[in-house]
Amino acid sequence: MSSKNIARGLKISKRRVNQVWRIYMQDGEIPVIGENIGRPKREITERERRIVLEAKKKYKLGARRLEPYKFERDYGIHIPHNRIHRILLEFGLTWGESQEEET
Numbered sequence: 001m002s003s004k005n006i007a008r009g010l011k012i013s014k015r016r017v018n019q020v021w022r023i024y025m026q027d028g029e030i031p032v033i034g035e036n037i038g039r040p041k042r043e044i045t046e047r048e049r050r051i052v053l054e055a056k057k058k059y060k061l062g063a064r065r066l067e068p069y070k071f072e073r074d075y076g077i078h079i080p081h082n083r084i085h086r087i088l089l090e091f092g093l094t095w096g097e098s099q100e101e102e103t
Contacts, residue, residue, distance in 0.1 A: 051075050052087040
């Protein structure tokens with residue numbers, strides 16, 4: 001079976017199939033594929049939660065509009081919009097997917 005067919009069947013890239021095969025041939029073990037690999041997520045602190053909830057009440061904006069300057073100006077801390085979005089999701093203050101992705 002070719003790398004192309006395997007990749008299509010597993011819904012991964014041909015390059016990834018070749019990487020997995022190479023690792024298997026070197027180590028003799030099947031490498032981990034799928035979930036929980038990659039860069040670990042940083043935990044959200046209570047301070048970040050409190051600041052985001054205060055800003056949400058004050059400005060009534062979503063994650064992308066809150067991020068650019070509001071936190072640095074008002075609280076002296078930078079919080080990325082993806083972390084803001086996770087906090088808002090945690091408290092049910094936003095939708096799961098952004099509306100921009102739907103269009």
